[in-house]
Amino acid sequence: MFEISSKKVDFGKKNIIIKRNINLDKKLDCFILINTNDSRLWELILNNILDFIIDKISKKNTYNDFSIALESVNAFIKNWKKDSDEKVKLDIIIWILNDNNYIFSNIWKASCYLINNKDEVIELTNKEDNKKEFNFVSSGEIKNNEIIVSSTRRLLNYLSKSDLLDWLILSEDINIFNKNIKNILMSEVLEKNIWISSLKYLSENSESTSLNKVDLIKDNLLKFFDNKISKNILWYILVLKDKLNSSSKNIKNIVFLSWILIAVFFLYSILSTVAWITTQNEQKELAKENIIKAKTYIRIASENIANPDSFDLNIQNAEKLVSDIEKNKIFLNDVEKINDNINILKKQFNKIEIFNPNPENIIYEEKFENPIQITKNKLKPYVIIAKGVIWPIIPNTKAKKYIFSSLEENETFIDSAFIWDNMYLLTSSSKIVKFTKNWYFSYMDVSWQQTWEKAKEILSYAQNIYLIWKDDNQINKHSLYSNKFKASNEYLKKDDLTQIWDILSVSIDWSFYILKKDLSIIKFYSNPYRIEKLTINKLPKNYNLDDNNKIIDLKTRSDLNYVYLLLNNKIWIFKPNTKNYKNTKSLTYIWQIEWSKYKIKDFYINYDWEIVVLNDKWLYKISFEISDDRLLIK
Numbered sequence: 360m361f362e363i364s365s366k367k368v369d370f371g372k373k374n375i376i377i378k379r380n381i382n383l384d385k386k387l388d389c390f391i392l393i394n395t396n397d398s399r400l401w402e403l404i405l406n407n408i409l410d411f412i413i414d415k416i417s418k419k420n421t422y423n424d425f426s427i428a429l430e431s432v433n434a435f436i437k438n439w440k441k442d443s444d445e446k447v448k449l450d451i452i453i454w455i456l457n458d459n460n461y462i463f464s465n466i467w468k469a470s471c472y473l474i475n476n477k478d479e480v481i482e483l484t485n486k487e488d489n490k491k492e493f494n495f496v497s498s499g500e501i502k503n504n505e506i507i508v509s510s511t512r513r514l515l516n517y518l519s520k521s522d523l524l525d526w527l528i529l530s531e532d533i534n535i536f537n538k539n540i541k542n543i544l545m546s547e548v549l550e551k552n553i554w555i556s557s558l559k560y561l562s563e564n565s566e567s568t569s570l571n572k573v574d575l576i577k578d579n580l581l582k583f584f585d586n587k588i589s590k591n592i593l594w595y596i597l598v599l600k601d602k603l604n605s606s607s608k609n610i611k612n613i614v615f616l617s618w619i620l621i622a623v624f625f626l627y628s629i630l631s632t633v634a635w636i637t638t639q640n641e642q643k644e645l646a647k648e649n650i651i652k653a654k655t656y657i658r659i660a661s662e663n664i665a666n667p668d669s670f671d672l673n674i675q676n677a678e679k680l681v682s683d684i685e686k687n688k689i690f691l692n693d694v695e696k697i698n699d700n701i702n703i704l705k706k707q708f709n710k711i712e713i714f715n716p717n718p719e720n721i722i723y724e725e726k727f728e729n730p731i732q733i734t735k736n737k738l739k740p741y742v743i744i745a746k747g748v749i750w751p752i753i754p755n756t757k758a759k760k761y762i763f764s765s766l767e768e769n770e771t772f773i774d775s776a777f778i779w780d781n782m783y784l785l786t787s788s789s790k791i792v793k794f795t796k797n798w799y800f801s802y803m804d805v806s807w808q809q810t811w812e813k814a815k816e817i818l819s820y821a822q823n824i825y826l827i828w829k830d831d832n833q834i835n836k837h838s839l840y841s842n843k844f845k846a847s848n849e850y851l852k853k854d855d856l857t858q859i860w861d862i863l864s865v866s867i868d869w870s871f872y873i874l875k876k877d878l879s880i881i882k883f884y885s886n887p888y889r890i891e892k893l894t895i896n897k898l899p900k901n902y903n904l905d906d907n908n909k910i911i912d913l914k915t916r917s918d919l920n921y922v923y924l925l926l927n928n929k930i931w932i933f934k935p936n937t938k939n940y941k942n943t944k945s946l947t948y949i950w951q952i953e954w955s956k957y958k959i960k961d962f963y964i965n966y967d968w969e970i971v972v973l974n975d976k977w978l979y980k981i982s983f984e985i986s987d988d989r990l991l992i993k
Contacts, residue, residue, distance in 0.1 A: 381409070387416070389453070452484075474506040518543050722979065739751060805844045835850070866922070869917050878903070910959070930953075
């Protein structure tokens with residue numbers, strides 16, 4: 360965007376000076392200054408310039424389109440001079456601003472200057488080159504707060520570079536700057552009237568004073584009338600006027616009343632448009648101030664990442680400002696960048712490590728059909744799908760798919776556990792299916808029970824399986840005897856079941872880790888019987904359940920030093936206060952691993968520094984190291 364101010368320096372001379380500013384497209388503007396001594400020429404040449412420029416210059420090919428337009432203007436000037444008896448004098452400068460890139464060309468004494476951020480005045484037009492037509496096009500880039508000053512005469516013939524700089528330093532307001540230049544010129548003895556036009560470029564993020572409302576209205580009215588359609592309408596109006604002059608009085612009265620109604624309508628439309636534009640500009644000015652404030656809050660938050668209270672306060676302030684800007688749907692690119700910066704800071708604050716897929720870390724690639732789980736036995740990975748098992752998983756080798764055809768139509772596998780070489784799969788209808796190393800499926804029976812209890816999770820330890828009940832979250836133990844499982848042995852007391860309320864997931868090291876619905880974690884010991892409520896230290900603010908339908912799974916083993924949790928598509932890592940499982944009192948949050956591009960279906964911990972992740976089409980290995988409670992993905 361830009362601020363522009365134009366001043367006419369009128370010495371009462373006979374020369375005619377013209378200024379036009381035309382918006383050609385979004386962030387594509389044209390600026391024209393003309394000086395001539397021929398009263399018949401100015402309107403013709405202005406109309407021709409407008410005809411050759413409006414709808415002819417595009418944002419994409421601005422330079423080429425502008426060059427072609429100037430050739431057409433040159434042809435018109437040559438023909439006019441050829442047919443005219445009088446000596447025609449012309450000073451013209453035409454320039455285009457495309458975002459922050461400008462191109463221009465000039466004739467005779469018209470001049471153009473750039474005042475850059477280094478307080479230098481650069482003369483863009485060559486004072487030695489008195490061109491009688493547009494010979495070449497100059498181009499450059501204008502940066503934030505830099506100013507382009509153009510005139511129908513050479514300004515530096517009447518004032519110095521220091522005059523321009525002194526007035527610019529005294530006032531950053533472009534209108535006052537231009538007014539001061541005019542005052543200096545008025546004290547000089549000039550032989551011609553002069554137009555001065557000054558443009559200050561402002562990036563969308565910069566802090567600036569708003570345009571004078573009167574100038575804003577004038578500029579928008581000029582943009583409304585300075586186009587081909589408006590001119591054609593005016594021409595038809597003049598033709599119609601001539602016809603009306605020869606019509607009857609009644610027709611004239613009807614037309615007169617119609618014109619009044621139309622004029623009222625157009626006046627209302629113009630005033631509404633101007634009011635809307637003024638409101639929009641006020642909103643933009645406020646939004647620019649809020650963008651600067653939001654960036655300041657973000658900078659302060661980044662400096663206080665070790666101070667939770669200060670960090671939260673500044674991030675909240677930044678988010679509120681950005682939300683207000685977003686509601687008005689302006690500066691959306693800046694809003695997107697600020698939101699990205701906020702999200703990055705939040706991830707740093709919450710200790711979230713994001714990993715991007717690396718082809719070298721893909722263990723197995725296949726579009727899995729309804730993948731449920733990744734598990735291992737004797738270092739051999741298995742993928743559980745809705746109706747079967749995919750195994751063996753060997754890199755660069757197509758794995759075989761084993762489907763259990765005896766499952767009912769709506770019945771699927773939901774979990775699995777190993778005892779020695781055999782896999783035991785839990786179905787959605789609470790049945791247990793055995794999958795042997797010889798790739799054979801069979802239903803398992805339970806002694807002294809007509810059916811298995813309704814279960815939502817299966818675990819194994821030694822020669823036992825543990826089923827987590829759907830209804831009351833009881834932990835049931837079934838011991839394997841011969842080729843059958845014994846009847847259930849309930850672990851949790853009824854009073855404890857009431858307090859635990861709802862179990863989301865269970866994991867076993869030498870005892871039981873239990874994740875409750877409120878995301879608290881307790882530890883259950885069966886011998887002797889006791890329940891330990893664990894304190895979770897250093898939890899970040901994103902430790903919450905975003906969606907009840909998302910996969911939640913707590914994992915650990917007796918050979919691991921950490922406790923792992925799949926929550927909100929992130930793998931969370933916690934460190935117990937001791938390696939002695941009997942004395943676990945607390946867990947300390949270490950880090951999160953996030954795979955933002957894909958949904959994690961399940962993961963398996965090979966070791967404390969290597970995880971295998973399952974999604975819809977990959978098995979992927981994530982290697983990392985933890986040093987001083989800081990995680991780094993390799």
